[in-house]
Each structure stands twice: as C-alpha cells, then as structure tokens.
Amino acid sequence: MPMKAMPRAARFVVFLIAGLLSAATLAVCVVAGVYLYFGPQLPQAGDIGETEFNEPLRIYTADRKLIAEYGVERRLPRTYDEIPKAVVDAFVAAEDDRFFEHPGVDYQGIIRAAIHLIETGRKTQGGSTITMQLARNLYLTNDRTYVRKIKEIILALRLESKLSKEQLLELYLNKIYLGNRAYGVGAASEAYYNKPLDELDVAQTAMIAGLPKAPSRYNPLASPERAKQRRNYVLSRMQTLGMISDETYEQAIDAPVTAGENDTEREDRQEADYVAEMVRQDMIARYGDKAYTEGFDVTTTIDSGRQGAADRALRRDLLAYDARHEWHGPEKTLDTATLDDAQALREALEKMSVIGGLVPAVVERVAQRSATLVTERYGEVTLDAGQMPWLGQGQSAGALVERGDVVRLAHTGSDDEDQAWTLAAIPEVQGAMVALDPDTGAIEALSGGFDFDASKFNRAVQARRQPGSSFKPFLYSAALDNGFTPASIINDAPVVYGGGIGEAWRPQNYSGRIHGPTRMREGLVHSRNLVSIRLLRSIGIDAAIDHISEFGLPAEQMPRDLSLALGSASFSPLQMAQAYAVFANGGYGVKPYYISRIEDGRGDVRFAAEPRVACARVADCPALEATGGDADSDRLAPRVVDAANAWLIGDMMRDVIRRGTGRRATTLERSDLSGKTGTTNDQIDAWFVGFNADLVAISWVGFDKLTPMGSSETGAHAALPMWIDFMRDALAGTPEAMPPRPADLVTVNIDPETGQRALDGGGIPETFRPNNVPSEEEARRSGDNAPSSEVEKLF
DSSP, rough: OOTTTHHHHHHHHHHHHHHHHHHHHHHHHHHHHHHHHGGSSSSTTTTTTTTOBOOOOEEETOOOEEEEEESSSSOOOOOOGSHHHHHHHHHHHHHHHTTSSSSSSSSSHHHHHHHHHHHHHOOTTOOOOOHHHHHHHHHOOOOOOOOHHHHHHHHHHHHHHOOOHHHHHHHHHHHBSSTTTTSSHHHHHHHSSOOOOOOOOOOHHHHHSTOOOTTTTTTTTTOOOHHHHHHHHHHHHHHTTTSHHHHHHHHHHHHOOOTTOOOOSSSBBBOOOHHHHHHHHHHHHGGGGGGGGGGOOEEEOOOOHHHHHHHHHHHHHHHHHHHOOOOOSSSEOOOOHHHTTTTHHHHHHHHHOTTTTEEEEEEEESSSEEEEEEEEETEEEEEGGGGGGTTTTOGGGGTTOTTTEEEEEESSSSOOTTOEEEEEESSSSEEEEEEEEEOOOBBEEOOOHHHHHHHHOOTTOOOOOGGGGGEEEEEEEHHTTTTTTTTTTEEEEOOOBBBSTTTOOOOOTSSSOOOEEEEHHHHOOOOOOOHHHHHHHHHOOHHHHHHHHHHTGGGGGGGGGGGGGTTTTTOOHHHHHHHHHHHTTTSOOOOOOOOEEEEESSSSSEEEOOOOOOTTTTTHHHHHHHTSSSSTTTTBOBBBSSHHHHHHHOOOOOOOOHSSSSGGGGGOOOOOOOEOOOOOOGOOOOEEEEOOOEEEEEEEEEOSOOOOOOOOOOIIIHHHHHHHHHHHHHTTTTOOOOOOOOTTTTTEEEEETOOOOOEEEEEEEEEOOOOGGGOOOHHHHHHTTTOOOOHHHHH
C-alpha cells in the first residue's frame, strides 16, 4: 500500500518505529564508539582485578605486641570469609543496595542521576555502584567528569566479567579509604575502635560504613555529631532492607559515639621507639622503599615486660638526677593575652606534646608554698611544697615558677590519686639501658634516651663513651689468663709515669687513699685504680688488648697506653653488654641481634634468625663441647675465654655487689647477681653493668656533650639505681640463675694478708684453677707471712 494511502495513524506508527530504530542504532553506535575509543586505554579483563594493597611495615615484640607501624597507608587486609556479615550488610545498605543484582552498573541509579542532573543542573555521584567505586579506586582519579564516569562504567563491567560478587566485595572492603590513614575495614576498625572487625557492634559497624561518602566530613574522631547523623542514616537503610530488626535499630540509634575511647596507648601496643627505628633502618637496607608497602611483619627479640621496665627505670633515674641538681627554669612563658583567653590557652596546650611521660602544664596561679597549673587532659593541678622538689625550706613557690610559665608534671601514682603529681622538667642529662640474653645475644630491652621524639640519637647503640671502671673485669680476665689468681697480691701504691715536672701522669684511686699490698679480688671489689694499672703493666698492653678484643670489644677503640686500665677506651652500651655476656654464659662469644623473624604480606618467611648459641647450659652441649666447641656446629657460639676464667670473674663481681661498690644492689635480695660500677674522670660518664646467668643489663648516664655531672654522680649513685629498678621488674618471679661452676675449680682457705694457703685451719675461702692452688709448703716458706714473692718479681 502506498504511504499516502496508509491511514494517518499507521503512518505515525511507522515513523515512530523507524525513529526508535534509528535512535537505537545511533545509541549502539555511540556506545560502540565510546567503548572502542576508551576501551583500549583501560586494563583488559585478563589483567583487571589484580591489585597491591600497599600494606605498611609492622614491628612487634617477641610476645606480639605492636611496637610501630610505618607506611602512608594503614591496612589490615581481610578475606571475604573473615569479614562479618554485618559489615557487608552495612556497606551494601549504605552504598549499593542492588549490588548482588546488577551487572556492575545500576541502570536505575544512572537514570535517577540523569533526571537529577536535568532537574537541577548539578552533577552528583548518584548512580555509582560498589563495583564502579572499586574501579575508580583501583584505576582512576576522583575527578568528577563525564569521561571518568564512562571509564568507570567500562571498568566496572570488566570487573564483573572476571570476579565474583564476593571477590569484588573483598577487594572493595580492603581498598576503600575510610579516613584517619585507614584503608579498608580491618584498618578502620583498629583506627577508630582499637579492636578487630568481629568485635564491632552494629552502631560501630554502621559508623564505619558511613565513611566512604566523605571520610573527612564524617570522621567520628573529628566530627562526632556529623558522623552520628551519617551512622543513623546507614542504620535506617539497614532497617528498611530488613538487615537488622526494629529492636536492634532502636538500640543502635541510641548508642553513643565511642570512636577513640580506646586510644593508641592501648595495652597491646609497646613503646620501644629506639628499637623501632633500628628495625626500620634495617628493613630499608634490606628491601628499599618496598619495606613500607609490602606488608612486612617483623618480630623482634624485645620482651614487652622488660622493655617497659627499661623505659621506666631510665626515666625515673634521669628525673631523680635532675631533682638533685639546680632547677633549670620553665621551657617558655606564655603572654598575658593567651593566659586570659580560655580558647587561646587551650589551643596553646594542644600544640604541646607529652615527652617521656611528662605532661605539659601552664602555671595559672602562684601562692607562697603552692602553685596551680592547668593541663589539656587533666584540667587544673595544684602542687604543694612537697610536690616541688627544687623548693627549699621556707622558700616561696615564686622562686621557681611564675604565671604563664610552661613546665612539666610527672605523674607518680595511679590516675585517681590527687597528690600523685610532681613538678618536673625534661632532663638535660641522658641515659641508656640495654638488656640481652647472654646465651643467644637476643636483645630483650633497649632504650637509647629519655624520649625518642625529643632526641632520636640512640645512645645505647650510637654513643661511644668511656666505660671507666666497668672495663676492669676484662683486664682482670686477662690477668687470670696470664697466671694471676684472685689471691695474687698487687701493691696498691702511688705510681708516676711520664716526663719531667708538670708532665707526669700520677693516677690515684677515687678515694685518694692507698691500701698497700692488695689481693686481686679486693682490687676488683673496691675498684682500685692503682691495682689495675700495675696489673696492666705486668700483663703488657698488647697482650691485654688481644685478650679483651676476644670479648667482641674492637681493638681499634682501645688506647695503647696504661690509661686503658682505667677504662679510657670508648664503647657503646650495646658493645659492653655483648662483652659482659661472655662472663654470664660461661665464656662464649655471642652477637647481639634484635630481629628474630620477617614475614612478607603473604605470610611467607623472608628471614628467620639463627643465632650462634652459648652452650654452657644447653642440653646437647656436652657432645658439642667434646668436638672442640666450634667446629661441628654452625649454631654453637665460639668459646672466647675458658669456663674457669669466666666463672672466677663472675664470682669476684658477685662480691662487688655483696660488699663492694655495687652493694646497693643487695636490696634486690638475690645471690645470683654479679656487677661492676664505672665512673670516668670528672664524673662525665656513670655506668653499672650486671648480670646473672639469664640476663645481662647495662645502665649508662651522662650528658651528650662531655660535661661533668657533679662530684657525687658516680656509677654507684647515678647509674646503679636505674639498673636496680630495671632488674627488680625484669627478674620478678624468676628463680635465681647462677652460672654453672666448672667442676675442676678448687676452693681452699687462704691467708687474706698474703694470699698464701692458710695454715692451721684459719683464713678465708678462695677459688683457684687446679694448677694455681697455693701449697702449704709455699706458705711455710713465706715464713713471716710477708707478701708473696710474686710481688717482688712484678714490682
């Protein structure tokens, strides 16, 4: 039928169908053209879906407490099966309730977004599905353009063609940025609530699910009210979709915002910043910048309990030193305008950080014998005279502080104690504490200063300081190796070395007194300088250095002159701990280490420490010992001094604690402790080094600049209290651990004046190697009990 002959209605239908077919053809062509243009620019189906999560580096103690986390992105990836259903429901309800129905693009949502654009002229993010958001996060920018939206749709369809809905959700829930440096729901749960996903309640789950829309705007830490509104919207969507009951909805709606109630100072996080930095540098050396993105999990040798004890002991010791010396004034003084403006004062306090546990405070009012201060976290704190260590009898508090002064407060009791605060200051003096297992070299605690944020210089490892008298046990070990015994007599008398008048070296004992003929044991117990110098002269400097370097102390750090006897070498606290481990473990050289295991983000072990172990108390050591000690086992530490030598030095050092310069340590009420004080000229360095068979611990105190600490600040006064505080906690509940005594050592009674064997059953006990036991005949030959002929030979 000709067109003209067709009824008018029929012609309209034909034109309509033709128009629709043309429009459809045009649309297909447009879509095809768009796909052909943009498709090659985007990842193909075979490549899509593979992604790296850029997991941060995490460092843990040996007992799995988190020390530190390094990396721009905080992540804790979880498999789909590990993600609670409530979390999945909350995100689906908030972001894409048709997620399990659409093919990656929700055409209904796109139509709604288009209508909104026509009606308002404004572009929105409406219509984006979870798959489209994932595509954007994986491959695109956040630019709000039509081109990006087209690419987003293409990628979403490709993602859906390759991955299941569960796989897509797993990627999305691990990749999405949720504020506070948290990427993925696992990290967000920890960042906001400090607990794992499966411990979140419905309200907390909805709070996290509300974050993708605008993480900064709805951050519950920064904007709790806005975050609550967004949370309640998510809860209403979950109720509408039947994901939660009406009762659960009502309870969740009424729940308070609890984000941040458990802050980062939680019980399972361990402060050990100096160790963390050591590990970070080690990981960068091993893996470069990938150390921050590959999800490495580093387990250290640090014991969380002992690390905490080390930090507390060091800080208490340095604060005690500070309180014994002159008050060095406020850190700064705020102006009157700030003090009189509550908001300005609060903002000023917010900018001040806690350092070494010391809380910043601003002096608000000063009375005759008291002062009132204001803090950001604790409000007002009033100190009386007894809480200001530098305030003298009858002295006004105004002599120390004035209104507006910024000072520090130390909290010395539990949080509910009103009188637990004391006035404090960030100490200028510094310190270090190191503790290690003498059988393996595993570092169990290490603190390199008062506060890492205030000073990143690690004094436990990087500082080279003179050990003073704490070096003497190594010299005495060399003496034992050269024929001396604990009973050998050395003359404690003045010596003069050097050139003419004014140039001679005239060393003397710390006390300034001389004691005449002295048994070697007593020389060490009482730290007699003149005895040590004569011993070194007798042994020979080269022979002494050769012997001492076997302990792991570098020979190049030891001066080749007689001042070596007084500890004029320079070593780090860690080097001293390594050397003292030889005495504690029965004579074996171990190497300190602090990383026990490294795993990558896939859980594969990339490194496992295999330290060489001292065998004095290891079950299979007798068999290894029979082979010569260092030839048939890669795991056996080499013997560097014989067992008798190590035991005898340790025994003499037990006397240092029982009745010598370290006797203050008897307050620990243990008989298994050996130790040695160390003090250098002008009290520039103070040390205490001590051990039992299970633990070696070193404490050091001094200024970074070589400044005298004061005439009374000896090793016994400045460093020993730190060591005692640490060991009290570190050894609490542990049995005594005495290094095993070699079976061939012999104990006989000697005359304390001559060092010869005592006749007629008198004298005091002393221990010898079998070939060094003094005989009765030699004692009789001495006749008048004068010092042994050995002294005459030497001097």
